[in-house]
Amino acid sequence: MKATIRVNGKDEDVPAGGLAALLAAHGVRQTRGCAVAINGAVVPASAWPTQTVAPGDDIEILRIVGGG
Amino acid sequence: MATMAEDGLVIAGRRFGGRLLLGSAGYPNQQVLLDAVQAADPAMVTVAVRRISLAGYAESLVDVLAGRVLLPNTAGCTTVRDAVLTAELGREALGTDWVKLELIGDNETLYPDVEQLLRATEELVGKGFTVLPYCTDDPVVCRKLADAGAAAVMPLGAPIGTGLGVVNPYMIERICVTSAVPVILDAGIGTASDAARAMELGCAGVLLNTAVARARDPVRMAAAMAAAVHAGRDAHLAGRIPVRTQAEPSSPQLGLLGS
Numbered sequence: 001m002k003a004t005i006r007v008n009g010k011d012e013d014v015p016a017g018g019l020a021a022l023l024a025a026h027g028v029r030q031t032r033g034c035a036v037a038i039n040g041a042v043v044p045a046s047a048w049p050t051q052t053v054a055p056g057d058d059i060e061i062l063r064i065v066g067g068g
Numbered sequence: 069m070a071t072m073a074e075d076g077l078v079i080a081g082r083r084f085g086g087r088l089l090l091g092s093a094g095y096p097n098q099q100v101l102l103d104a105v106q107a108a109d110p111a112m113v114t115v116a117v118r119r120i121s122l123a124g125y126a127e128s129l130v131d132v133l134a135g136r137v138l139l140p141n142t143a144g145c146t147t148v149r150d151a152v153l154t155a156e157l158g159r160e161a162l163g164t165d166w167v168k169l170e171l172i173g174d175n176e177t178l179y180p181d182v183e184q185l186l187r188a189t190e191e192l193v194g195k196g197f198t199v200l201p202y203c204t205d206d207p208v209v210c211r212k213l214a215d216a217g218a219a220a221v222m223p224l225g226a227p228i229g230t231g232l233g234v235v236n237p238y239m240i241e242r243i244c245v246t247s248a249v250p251v252i253l254d255a256g257i258g259t260a261s262d263a264a265r266a267m268e269l270g271c272a273g274v275l276l277n278t279a280v281a282r283a284r285d286p287v288r289m290a291a292a293m294a295a296a297v298h299a300g301r302d303a304h305l306a307g308r309i310p311v312r313t314q315a316e317p318s319s320p321q322l323g324l325l326g327s
Binding site: 008009011026027028030032033034035036040042044058060061062063064065066067068 | 091092093094095101114115116117118119128129130131138140141143149151153157158159160161162163195228255275277278
């Protein structure tokens with residue numbers, strides 16, 4: 001079985017370049033207005049460049065949108 | 069005499085210029101949202117935290133609302149765990165520890181789950197958040213939320229998105245009289261008179277979204293809401309006359325021609 005990660009509820013291949021590569025692939029170009037959690041814990045933006053991603057990780061990539 | 073500037077909204081020691089909080093969802097387009105925000109000049113603009121989608125990743129809302137105080141919400145969350153994580157993600161995304169705490173207990177009425185709301189309030193206060201919980205129009209729940217450390221309480225006027233106005237004015241007034249923290253009426257506002265009514269009842273502020281976003285002319289309605297909140301606050305401070313069931317002439321009785 002191929003090792004995958006969950007990104008926003010969908011299976012994806014493990015990115016070679018860690019979280020930074022994953023975020024780039026998802027079009028995240030800035031830290032403000034965006035946030036990331038891995039396995040239920042927030043990853044501060046300062047740690048994005050060095051954060052590794054391992055098979056089985058459950059990753060949420062979120063951003064600020066209109067809300068009431 | 070107090071001016072409006074001196075009569076600003078104060079929550080958790082922070083002073084705001086106005087008493088209207090405006091939601092940012094459901095506008096016809098982003099320019100209308102920006103024009104409505106400018107017209108309303110709200111104390112805070114509420115925003116949500118959602119999963120990104122490649123298709124929808126356009127200009128950042130945060131960038132276009134630069135200069136405004138943004139209040140992230142936990143809208144749609146149904147568990148304490150999800151609400152706390154969403155609050156933490158909002159804090160990370162915006163660099164604010166303020167959160168509009170929403171914990172939905174029923175999908176039909178979108179009523180808050182007050183038991184989970186209390187637990188989430190306690191947990192978030194413990195994590196250093198300034199918590200503004202959206203809650204039922206129940207003075208006991210509001211008192212417990214304040215006791216748990218909520219910086220304000222935000223009872224609903226009517227279910228979210230209904231535009232029914234303040235359906236239980238007696239209880240909203242009771243909450244305003246008894247609450248140890250500011251009361252922001254949140255949800256249910258349909259038109260400007262509803263917002264004025266909430267303020268007349270003693271609310272410290274009004275949070276609304278759909279009434280502006282879905283109005284035929286959102287920008288004009290945004291201006292109307294700002295004026296209504298202002299007028300309602302002034303009327304509350306001025307003190308309304310008692311309601312009478314019998315007519316009472318306002319012109320002098322004496323000196324009437326032919327008397």
